[in-house]
Amino acid sequence: KLLLNQDLAGDQILVVSNREPYIHVATPNGVKVQRPASGLVTAVEAVMRACSGTWIAHGAGSADRETVDANDHVPVPPDNPSYTLRRVWLSKEEEQGYYYGFANEGLWPLCHIAHVRPVFRSTDWAEYVRVNQRFADAVIAEARSDNPVVLVQDYHFALLPRMVRAVLPKATIITFWHIPWPNPESFGICPWREEILDGMLGSTILGFHTPFHRKNFLDTVDRYLETRIEDEASTVSYGNQLTQVKPYPISIAWPDEIPGEPDIAACRAEIRQSLSLPADQLLGIGVDRLDYTKGIVERFEAVERMFELYPEMIGKFTFVQIAAPTRSSLDEYQNLETRVRGLAQRINDRYASGTYLPIVLKTEHHEQRQLRTYFRASDVCSVTSLHDGMNLVAKEFIAARDDEGGALILSQFTGAARELHEALIVNPYHIEEGAEALYQALRMPRDEQRERMRSMRRRVRDFNVYRWAGRMLQDAARLRQRERVKSRI
Ligand code: GDG
Numbered sequence: 001k002l003l004l005n006q007d008l009a010g011d012q013i014l015v016v017s018n019r020e021p022y023i024h025v026a027t028p029n030g031v032k033v034q035r036p037a038s039g040l041v042t043a044v045e046a047v048m049r050a051c052s053g054t055w056i057a058h059g060a061g062s063a064d065r066e067t068v069d070a071n072d073h074v075p076v077p078p079d080n081p082s083y084t085l086r087r088v089w090l091s092k093e094e095e096q097g098y099y100y101g102f103a104n105e106g107l108w109p110l111c112h113i114a115h116v117r118p119v120f121r122s123t124d125w126a127e128y129v130r131v132n133q134r135f136a137d138a139v140i141a142e143a144r145s146d147n148p149v150v151l152v153q154d155y156h157f158a159l160l161p162r163m164v165r166a167v168l169p170k171a172t173i174i175t176f177w178h179i180p181w182p183n184p185e186s187f188g189i190c191p192w193r194e195e196i197l198d199g200m201l202g203s204t205i206l207g208f209h210t211p212f213h214r215k216n217f218l219d220t221v222d223r224y225l226e227t228r229i230e231d232e233a234s235t236v237s238y239g240n241q242l243t244q245v246k247p248y249p250i251s252i253a254w255p256d257e258i259p260g261e262p263d264i265a266a267c268r269a270e271i272r273q274s275l276s277l278p279a280d281q282l283l284g285i286g287v288d289r290l291d292y293t294k295g296i297v298e299r300f301e302a303v304e305r306m307f308e309l310y311p312e313m314i315g316k317f318t319f320v321q322i323a324a325p326t327r328s329s330l331d332e333y334q335n336l337e338t339r340v341r342g343l344a345q346r347i348n349d350r351y352a353s354g355t356y357l358p359i360v361l362k363t364e365h366h367e368q369r370q371l372r373t374y375f376r377a378s379d380v381c382s383v384t385s386l387h388d389g390m391n392l393v394a395k396e397f398i399a400a401r402d403d404e405g406g407a408l409i410l411s412q413f414t415g416a417a418r419e420l421h422e423a424l425i426v427n428p429y430h431i432e433e434g435a436e437a438l439y440q441a442l443r444m445p446r447d448e449q450r451e452r453m454r455s456m457r458r459r460v461r462d463f464n465v466y467r468w469a470g471r472m473l474q475d476a477a478r479l480r481q482r483e484r485v486k487s488r489i
Helices: 039-051 092-111 122-142 160-167 193-200 211-224 264-274 296-309 331-351 368-377 392-400 431-442 446-462 465-488
Strands: 013-017 023-027 030-034 054-058 073-076 083-088 149-153 172-176 205-208 228-230 235-238 241-247 282-289 317-324 359-362 380-383 407-411 424-426
Touching: 013 039, 013 122, 039 149, 039 392, 039 465, 054 122, 083 122, 092 122, 122 160, 149 160, 149 465, 160 172, 160 193, 172 465, 193 211, 205 211, 205 465, 211 228, 211 235, 211 241, 241 465, 264 282, 264 368, 282 296, 282 368, 282 392, 282 431, 296 317, 296 331, 296 431, 317 331, 317 368, 331 359, 368 392, 380 392, 380 431, 392 407, 392 446, 407 431, 407 446, 424 431
Parallel strands: 013 054, 013 149, 054 083, 149 172, 172 205, 205 241, 282 317, 282 380, 317 359, 380 407, 407 424
Antiparallel strands: 023 030, 073 083, 228 235, 235 241
């Protein structure tokens, strides 16, 4: 699955992310382990299972704090341990300022074009700096040599690469930015733009999903820092540090055959029965964190418009939206939930009859296995993000369809749209276009579904998450080899 380059075999791999791969939740029946709804975890977990090492994460809401060992090391996955989880325990103030405040009210809207205004508070920034230092200290404490390979995940840790570099100058630091990078004008409104760029350029390798995000980053660096950018070699020299900046499109682990998994017909029957729908009901599915970047409002509006344009679909089509709760203490997210619920209600008031509901909205966390059953049971999957680094749901839907059936509607503003050309590509802001795409998807002949699915499945299977990690680690191995040769001269 993941062939670790010879030059890295035996080297220590440390991952840093905010979200932990396994959340230990207290239930009336004791502590249960849950997988969070997160694209980052979906991708990086598969890699860690393959190459082991230590994953450092924020112990948010974990119910096992009292029971972990003195080093705070927990072997995971719980059923078949292959790597170590180490938590950094944050205070309420730290979590509020660093995670909810600067990362999610500042950087998240700053990097996504979703027309939500970023909020920058000096107090949040102070916590962000402090928490980055706490995680950097944890990396340094875990390092067994002066040159570990450190994989830094996402916008929560823009400052950490520089902080680790200050103590471990020989470390290979690979930072992956899972969200888009905006143009220099947009990024320039951040009061701490130079500090963030300086922090990130402590990395040896800096990865984005698409060439477009990479280009935006280089333009931003060029605008605000004194650097030398070599476009061909894809490097930035800044001070005495050289950083390689490259696109590495992320993906999923291609699923193995699941023994005993119900076939497509059984999944179709199971889901329709559970929703009290007739066996031949047309079904659409959306799976997202309940986030304003995901275009859930626009998706519902397209369903409503389709009913207006094609009333023959009323009664025959149901759209199921799974919206996993996320960041729900923030106003912007509460407002979104109110809007999404209100819109679903309005459409249902207009078109429901008897037991028929046009929109089924499920705002709770689901098991991965359940999501896969929904993907397998549906006629169409709708991904209508207003802006999205990649979007793994689109790839999971494709991977779930071993019957080569179903149609994918995909926003042109996702990284995934650059790879999945056979999807029905839409502009989610154009409601009319969304309605037409939905109608087309629901009437797509089986042969056409198969043809489109077949090539998308081939691409996702070949460019899977191990390729994503493999390419980054290979680049890292090459640079480490070069350093070794240099130090011998
Ligand atoms: C960020 C970037 C980029 C959803 N609901 C549940 C659940 N999920 C899982 C999905 C999928 C993941 O969460 C969501 O991944 P996405 O990629 O769609 O989006 P983000 O979370 O915003 O991820 C994104 C990604 O990082 C990776 O780089 O693609 O652009 O924004 O795996 O299936 N999982 C479970 N229960 C749910 O209710 N278990």
